[in-house]
Amino acid sequence: MNMDDLTTPALILDKSRLARNTAAMTEHVRGLGVDLRPHLKTAKSADVAALALAGNFGGITVATLQEAEYFFDNGITDMTYAACIVPSKLDRVAALNARGADLKLITDNAAVAAAIVSHEAGFKVLIEIDCGEHRTGVLPGGPQLLEIAAILDAAPTVELAGVLTHAGHSYAGRGIAAFEAVAEEERAAVVNAAERLRAANHPCATVSTGSTPCVLYARDLTGVTEVRPGVYMFGDMFHAGLGTRRVDEIAVSVLASVIAHREADNQLYIDAGGLALSKDRATGAFDGDADCGYGLICDAATCAPIPGLHIAAVHQEHGMVTAGAPLPFDRLPVGAKVRVLPNHVCMTAAAYDAYNVIEGDGKNEITTTWGRCNGW
């Protein structure tokens, strides 16, 4: 089967680009002297996980219990569920761990910690630290850290496994110096929290940081034991705008067909709209060409960008393409195919059940199909 045979829109994964991205991150993190626990929330694929885990210790990060169960069924046991646990989900975690999984949990809440220690099953739990994103997590210097630690550490069935943080505010940074600064802020916060736990005679084996920009630009990870980047595997146009991934490194694209011309308005329409691309407007944070609307239009065969085109609007099944200069209607007749590089690949990929895998720029053959585990 070839790309030409696919019904559009369809999700394409270039395994060659993916493999370069995963190998580069594995080497980079080895150089930092920490473990790489890749986050599979973006890929949601056991086949992608195999590449991301090559040369690493074998642990992963997940964002849903569905992912945890799927990856366990695909042979991965060491997992961290990096979203705050709630008591109603503990039974499902316990059932998975009873089957042999080693799924670790996070919390930032004393009442949840109390529910965890009250559960009949045992759990490994990390305390989430707020290193400056101000989303979830306790402050590294605040009283809640020790309060939660005391609850967890007192329970014979629970292992206080460490501390974990996510510097999501790295995405607001612009330029290498900004990423370096956030990476150090992240490191300092979580190491500070770890030191406070140890000073209070609590264990803290794991000290975990996240976010692709921080991992790429951290100069020093002293005190950190593992990192959890995820988007680096695929990259997207938001990362291209940040400078943390080149456009020709982006491994996932949406194959689409031109379905209509509106020459009088210098518009053409493709059959990839809000469902096929997502409505994520992350690149709206950038000026000029770095804002590609809802995705970057590329040549279907080579995946080379077609300069100047952007997707200005999406409806459910329609994407409206326009440009500052006259569109190349002759090059893109109705029925022609294009590839769209996504704004935010975590959102775009979630619309599809599977990746159609090609192996390199200019290759047309779908060499295999890799499943995804969507849902919760």
Next chain:
Amino acid sequence: MNMDDLTTPALILDKSRLARNTAAMTEHVRGLGVDLRPHLKTAKSADVAALALAGNFGGITVATLQEAEYFFDNGITDMTYAACIVPSKLDRVAALNARGADLKLITDNAAVAAAIVSHEAGFKVLIEIDCGEHRTGVLPGGPQLLEIAAILDAAPTVELAGVLTHAGHSYAGRGIAAFEAVAEEERAAVVNAAERLRAANHPCATVSTGSTPCVLYARDLTGVTEVRPGVYMFGDMFHAGLGTRRVDEIAVSVLASVIAHREADNQLYIDAGGLALSKDRATGAFDGDADCGYGLICDAATCAPIPGLHIAAVHQEHGMVTAGAPLPFDRLPVGAKVRVLPNHVCMTAAAYDAYNVIEGDGKNEITTTWGRCNGW
């Protein structure tokens, strides 16, 4: 099984609200003297289709070939695929029709019309008309209409089935007078196109209009034969803002758990983020409380809105809830459930494979589960 037993986030469908919405539309369209060909792009469910079709002639509208195949497998034959066909999809259409489906196509392009008549299979085709949305479609008074009609009508294997339009610009209207005006613009355009075809001795049996606001507020549909609304079945917060659906009529919601408190910033987090809710910001078009961010927070049991709360930001698996006044943290402890009414239900529902069906406000029992056909 009860709502309480679901892992959050989960998609909830209130069958009582749905049944009232579908019955009301069926009665309303009967009063207009036209056929109702409900658009199933929102619901993507054979069980929902059964309610929407009750009392109607049995034809539906679809937005993808996946939907066409799914609904045919569930016993529906009379379908219109209301997105511009491209030549590469004709084989798949032909295969479905060979199995017994009656899937009609649309085009606005002479080259595509030529490809259709060159295909070995026969097809029924409507010409798409631009009634003012300026998306796809030919102008009712322009030369392309007759050019395409001549190509299609000359082919013995092809039936020129009529004209179809979608007044998507109705969604830019505010107030009943605006919807009435767009509805008349839509009617006038498509009827004008039909009259031009007939004057040129072409057949034009079907004259089809769309969009929920236009159907709800059309005062006269003289010359129209069928209407294709879809979102009316469920409704959403965008339609609530438009005044085309009351909040207590919205039939689909996302059950979510409170996963964290950040009291110092008057924020709490739920486990419904960008994937569970979509990143659609349709309600951003409204002022004040009608802009609920990424969805309206409601009581989990009754689905009554909790006043003042809105979802100010979403990450992949996190939704950040805040309010102008202090949040009711005591009422919403970590672990508590809420229901979120979606901004744009077509986008939100697409993240789920199934509806968990309840039957009425305050009901907790999941009486059944209804599947969806996502993808292409």
